[in-house]
Amino acid sequence: MKKNNTLYAYLMSSPAMLVLTVLSVFPLLFILWYSLTDYYYLSTRPPQFVLFDNYIRLFRDRYFLQALGNTLRFTALAVLFEVTLGMMVALLVKSFRRGQEALRTVTLLPTLLPPVTVALVWQIMLSNNYGLINGLLGLFGLGPVSWLTDVNTAFYAILVIDIWQYTPFAFLLLYAAMQGIPQGQYEAAAIDGAGKWAQFRFVTLPNILHNVVMVTLLRIIDTFRLFDKVNILTKGGPANTTATITQYIYHNGVNMFKVGYASAASVVMTLIILILAAGYIRQNFRARERAARR
Amino acid sequence: MRYSLPGRLAKRLILALFLVWTLFPIYWMFSLAIREKGELFGALSLFPQSFSLEHFSDLFLAKSFGQSILNSLTVTFSALALSLAFGLCCAYILARARFRFKMKGAMLFWVLLLRILPPIAFALPLYILFSDAGLLSTKIPLILSHLLINIPFIVWFMITFFEALPEEVEESAAVDGASEQQLFVRIVLPQVLPGLTAVAILSFMTSWNEYLFSAIFVQSPRQFTIPLTLSTLNSEQELTQWGNVAAGGVLSLVPIALFVLFAQNFLIAGLSGGAVKE
């Protein structure tokens, strides 16, 4: 089977690569280049080269640093809770004899909903005047709490919404991984007198560790982009506690037309996510390349 | 291993709590959507006291929600068809060891990278590019930006499914004189159909739910997709009709609910497929 199939390979792969190259290489070069200029979209004069001014300004801007800090903290907390809770639910569901299928399907709904819908549904429930949650608190003589405008609660309100939406995702992937563990390993452990916890610790966890890492990395990549919920629910407030990097870039670039400055922020964001996801990239890429060269 | 009775009860209780927690917000959205306007003022009861479809008719008559649905369907299906066509071919080449060429490693790396890079980094340059090309009044920018999201996803997932097929089948068919194109269309594609379905459903949903690119690229209300229309139901200028918002949310859920009902196994295969494979 050693024909000359290179032409065929190029023909087949070129449409996809062409589209991706035009749509991704141009923008990346664009932000790299213009991040070094003072490009203001409405300006009547051509952009001036300003070297690293934008980057210096960016790291001196407390609101950017705050958005960066919020995003990192949000990502860490959301992913931690989503993966932990997802794991716990997976263990719980796995311990039932019947109904696993139905459970698996039904709990998927939040993950599949449009984030915009999710944000609006929660806004209805969190309203401080007639919202359901404050209504419930009222029954116990508590509240009302202005969940989305109180500086002590807004960040966590958005966090809870994100956890609500994506715990099922983590659950599903981890549950699927647990299905693949040979039953024999549990039986052997039980014969050795291992309790529930020991079984989890020495059988379940080592078997799905790789999947836990992958789920964690996938969630990090997606959570780091957080925008929809914040843009609809809080616009970054109160006291900038829910501002995220994507939202910061959106404000500067799309609302204020400061293309150069927003480009610099985009470059920084890209670099950070590359660092965070370096493990994911390395592992996936190596495995693929090995397979491809087999 | 058996659990004690209190243990079993506790487990049931925790599971019940988890289900209520997960499903209640969705129930609440439905229950608000079907109440009469008059019932939506003041404190609300847990169960609807009235039934009406006025919020839905409001959406279609006053907010041209029908147009939004049409726009969403057009964009989603165009993006889906193109990205599947492009992505499948590309994934097949990348998955097969017998295709060897210089750019292969770089292609693999680039596709993976695109899954990771933040969309906002692309949004601004593309916005200016599309504007200079005079495309902003069309659906093309949206469709192209969805290709940018969907193709890497499809390629990455489909590679996994292609790799699961032994290459030997193709080799023996090739000995019988089949061309590369025949191998791909007649032998390989039918076998990855389940995986293909799963990936198609997930890509559909990604497009259907997409908000960031839509918020930037779409200019005229006549081009609004469902997430955009939903977000404008809650604007600064006018009072928000929560019944309309809930009804819009319900409508946005329809295709997703259909997939969950009729294609759940594909869906789960897709979600737990390529993402966690080594």
Add this chain to the structure above:
Amino acid sequence: MKKALSLLLALVMVGALASSALAEQPAKLVIAARGGSHVDVINAVKAQFEQENNCAIEVLGLENPDLKQKIALDSRNSAGAYDIVMLDDPWMPEVTEAGMLLNLTQQGYTDDPDFVPTSLALGKAPYGTGDTFALPFSGNVTLLFYNADVLASANAEVPDSWQGALDIAKAVNGKDGKVGYVIRGQQGNPIVGDFMPVLWAFGGDVFDADWNVTVDSQEARDALNLYIQLLENGANYEKNDIVSSVADGKAAMSLGWPSWYISGKASTAGYAKIPGKVNADSPENPAGMIGNWLMGVPKNTQHPELAVKLLTFLTSAETQRAAAPSGAVPTRTSVFTDEALSQEYPFYATLLAATEASRERPRTPLWGDIENVFGIELSNAISGIKSVDDALMDAKAAIEDIVK
């Protein structure tokens, strides 16, 4: 030979096409407008103009941020897609600085004294004194909204000073589960719009006449301290909850845009001009925030003369009278004081008085950025993250960084 012939043929065809397009197509004017009731208003009156001038008018209704983007983008093209654009008044400095609009004064337009002066001033560049670049299409100004029953239960009159408002809030708040004063304290545009009237009433502002940043002045500190006291004797809600709480008698007072409470002829709450005094003895400052929608003609329009004509038509008293039933707020004194109309819409008198005594947001092309950071620092202050002094000092530093 062949080549030349085909070239000639092509030229003839293009020429024929072009000339037929010129001959048969009446001019088409495109208006980029803010979506919703404004579009209905224009559509309702446009037929007359179309007939008289043999042209067709298309109205594009766009959401607020999209509208600005679209206008800005189109301004870079040599042949513009729009003949009239609708502009929120704080955008004017940005738009005129970038040279997007046709100078109406140079086109021979003379200012119409029938426009309320505070509205007309918005369309001039530089503000108030320069040439006219845009005309006020739809009026608006923030008002004080109150629940009459709640005020009555506290034996209070509608306040005309902020100290008075605070006293009422103190008297009402916490009694029978009632809320005193509701602020709109979300970060960004809401809190800035909600706080500016208080700041102005205290005699403060973001800039002084020489564009020095003055958000940390004594007046500003006093204003913010009072604002925080209002919050302590009330609540911080988003717009929908504000309106329902005041309308339902759960809360006593809030500021707001008229369209939230007033639909058609009736209002769901009492309304009055925003207090311009600190206390009963202090001087009165203009305090209501003006928020007009203006209309201008882009420089790159294909039909400058017709567009200017349409602009004057759309901002005429006749159009404003016809638009009143759709909920449009006039910008002309003669319409505000029209006897039949003001009987139909009893709030016109209050709106006119409030518009005449209104203030405009600072006229700088950087307002969007300034509003953003000012909003963050105000939010810091009302959340107790920073002291009033620190928040205002930080706001000053951040704003100075922007205008630098």
